[in-house]
Amino acid sequence: MSPEDIDLFSRIVKERSGLIITPNKAYLLESRLLPVARRHELGRLEELATAVRSSKREDLLEDITEAMTTNETFLFRDTGPFDRFRDHVMPSLLESRAATKTLRIWCAAASTGQEPYSLSIILMEMASQLAGWKVEIVGTDISNEALNKAKEGLYTQFEVQRGLPIQTLMKYFTQEDGSWRISENIRQMVGYKKFNLLDSFSGLGRFDVVFCRNVLIYFEQSDKAQILDRVRAQMANDGSLFLGGAETVIGVTDSFKPIPDLRGVYSPA
Amino acid sequence: MKTVLIVDDSKVIRMVAKKILQELDFETEEAADGQQALDACKASMPDGVLLDWNMPIMDGLEYLKHLRTLPGGDAPIVIFCTTENDIEHIQEAIAAGANEYIMKPFDSEIIQAKFGQVGLL
Numbered sequence A: 001m002s003p004e005d006i007d008l009f010s011r012i013v014k015e016r017s018g019l020i021i022t023p024n025k026a027y028l029l030e031s032r033l034l035p036v037a038r039r040h041e042l043g044r045l046e047e048l049a050t051a052v053r054s055s056k057r058e059d060l061l062e063d064i065t066e067a068m069t070t071n072e073t074f075l076f077r078d079t080g081p082f083d084r085f086r087d088h089v090m091p092s093l094l095e096s097r098a099a100t101k102t103l104r105i106w107c108a109a110a111s112t113g114q115e116p117y118s119l120s121i122i123l124m125e126m127a128s129q130l131a132g133w134k135v136e137i138v139g140t141d142i143s144n145e146a147l148n149k150a151k152e153g154l155y156t157q158f159e160v161q162r163g164l165p166i167q168t169l170m171k172y173f174t175q176e177d178g179s180w181r182i183s184e185n186i187r188q189m190v191g192y193k194k195f196n197l198l199d200s201f202s203g204l205g206r207f208d209v210v211f212c213r214n215v216l217i218y219f220e221q222s223d224k225a226q227i228l229d230r231v232r233a234q235m236a237n238d239g240s241l242f243l244g245g246a247e248t249v250i251g252v253t254d255s256f257k258p259i260p261d262l263r264g265v266y267s268p269a
Numbered sequence B: 001m002k003t004v005l006i007v008d009d010s011k012v013i014r015m016v017a018k019k020i021l022q023e024l025d026f027e028t029e030e031a032a033d034g035q036q037a038l039d040a041c042k043a044s045m046p047d048g049v050l051l052d053w054n055m056p057i058m059d060g061l062e063y064l065k066h067l068r069t070l071p072g073g074d075a076p077i078v079i080f081c082t083t084e085n086d087i088e089h090i091q092e093a094i095a096a097g098a099n100e101y102i103m104k105p106f107d108s109e110i111i112q113a114k115f116g117q118v119g120l121l
Helices: A003-017 A023-039 A045-054 A058-069 A079-096 A114-125 A144-152 A157-161 A166-172 A221-233 B011-023 B034-043 B060-069 B087-095 B108-117
Strands: A102-107 A134-141 A173-176 A179-182 A190-194 A207-212 A235-243 A256-258 A265-268 B003-007 B027-031 B048-051 B077-082 B100-103
Touching: A003 A023, A003 A045, A003 A058, A023 A045, A023 A058, A045 A058, A058 A144, A079 A114, A079 A207, A079 A235, A079 A265, A102 A114, A114 A134, A114 A166, A114 A190, A134 A144, A144 A190, A157 A179, A157 B100, A166 A173, A166 B087, A207 A221, A221 A235, B003 B011, B003 B034, B011 B027, B011 B108, B027 B034, B034 B048, B034 B060, B048 B060, B060 B077, B060 B087, B087 B100, B100 B108
Parallel strands: A102 A134, A102 A207, A134 A190, A207 A235, B003 B027, B003 B048, B048 B077, B077 B100
Antiparallel strands: A173 A179, A235 A265, A256 A265
16 A cells, blocks of 8 residues: 555544544555455555545445454453452442442443443442442444444454353353354343533543443544543543553543552542 | 363364463473373373363363362363353353363463463463
8 A cells, every 4th residue: 555545544543533543554454445345346555546536425434434444353352450349449449329329330442342342241249239320331432443343342253252251141142143142131230322422521421430441542732631631521520541551540530540550540630 | 380281182282272372371291182181190290271162082171070070170270262152061061060161263362361361371
C-alpha cells in the first residue's frame, strides 16, 4: 500500500472515531480493509482508496472505520482486573449500595462482548448476595459489527478457551458446531448500544463502575483527557474506573487517582 | 521444581508440550500411552499430568480412572489435552476426575493460562 493510501485511511479513521493508527499498526489496514474492498466489489485496496477519494461515500467511510476499530479479545482477558472487580470493588459496593440495591456498570469499549459477559458471569456467581438487586451492564462500542457479534454471543474455541476455567465454560455456554454460545441468562444481563467516545455522554446516565480498557491508548492525549473527564462526570463519587494494563490517568487528567494496591483501578479524585 | 507427566502417543506433541512446560520451569516426564503413564505414576506421582485422550493400549480416560484409585492417585492435577472437543467428552472427563481441559489445538498461552488456573503455576 502506498504511504498516501495509508495516510488516507488513517485520516478517515481518526476523523470519524478519534482512533489513531500508529505506523506499527499500519499492517492492520491491509488485513482489515481488504474484506471491506471485496464487499464493495473493489478488488484491491488501491481501488478502495480511489473510490473514497472520488466520492466520499458514507457507506465506505463507515465500513472502513468499523473494520479498523474492531478488536479480537478473549473472555476474561487478563484475569487481574476481573479478580479485582470481584474481590475488592464488588464487596465495597455491596455495602455502600445496600440501601438502594442498584448497580450500573459501563463497558465503554465492549467490542465483541467478552468483557461485559465476563462481568456478568462474575455477578451470576455472586447471585445469592445480589438477590433483590437491580444490576445493569451497559456495553457500548463504536463498531456495529462488533456489537452484533456481542449480541449474538457466539465465540470460537480459541476465544473461550484461554481465560475460562472448563467448569465455567460448561456452566455458561452451549456448543454449536464447534463454537460456543453464551447462555441466555448471561446474555440478557447486558444491554448494548452503539456509541462513539467522542460524542456526548449525557444520555448514558450514572455509573458505579466503568471499564474503559485498552481503548484510550488509541486516542491522542487531548482526547484521552477529555474522555476521562467526561467519564468522571457520569460516575458516582465512590465509583471505580478500570483502565487497561498499559494505560494510566497520571499525567493525563486530575479527575481520577489510582487506588493504592489495586493496579489499573482508579477512583474519582 | 514441580513435575509434569506428558502423556500423548504423538512424539511431536510431546516435544512441543515439553518445550512449553520446561520454559514454564516444570520438570517433565513422558509417556506414550495410558499404561506407560500408569507405570510412571506408580513409580513416582507427578504434580501434574497433561493427558491426551485417544491412545493405543490404554486411553487417557481409562488411565485417569485407574490413577484416581491408586494410593496418592488423587493428588496429581490432571489436565486433558485432546481433540475430543464436545461437551459429552468434557463432562465425562470431569466426572472421572479431570481438573481442567484443553481443546486442541493449543499454544503456550493456553497451557500457561490453564496451568495457572489450576494452581500449578
